[in-house]
Amino acid sequence: xxxxxxxxxxxxxxxxxxxxxxxxxxxxxxxxxxxxxxxxxxxxxxxxxxxxxxxxxxxxxxxxxxxxxxxxxxx
Numbered sequence: 001x002x003x004x005x006x007x008x009x010x011x012x013x014x015x016x017x018x019x020x021x022x023x024x025x026x027x028x029x030x031x032x033x034x035x036x037x038x039x040x041x042x043x044x045x046x047x048x049x050x051x052x053x054x055x056x057x058x059x060x061x062x063x064x065x066x067x068x069x070x071x072x073x074x075x
Contacts, residue, residue, distance in 0.1 A: 020075070 002013045002034060014021040026031040059068055 002009050004010055011021055027035065032038075
């Protein structure tokens, strides 16, 4: 574990695991907004297929795999 108040150590640990250092979920404090409850497997499957079969394939065709990998790596 790392102390969240020690930013340098925290970012180092996050970068080792390719994480973006978000430790507080955006939905905290909002009632009935836990994605584990309302994102059911059928919807997740549909969105994944839509993204992979259409959007991602289009992006790969337009910019190429290497360029796309670069932009995803810096998110």
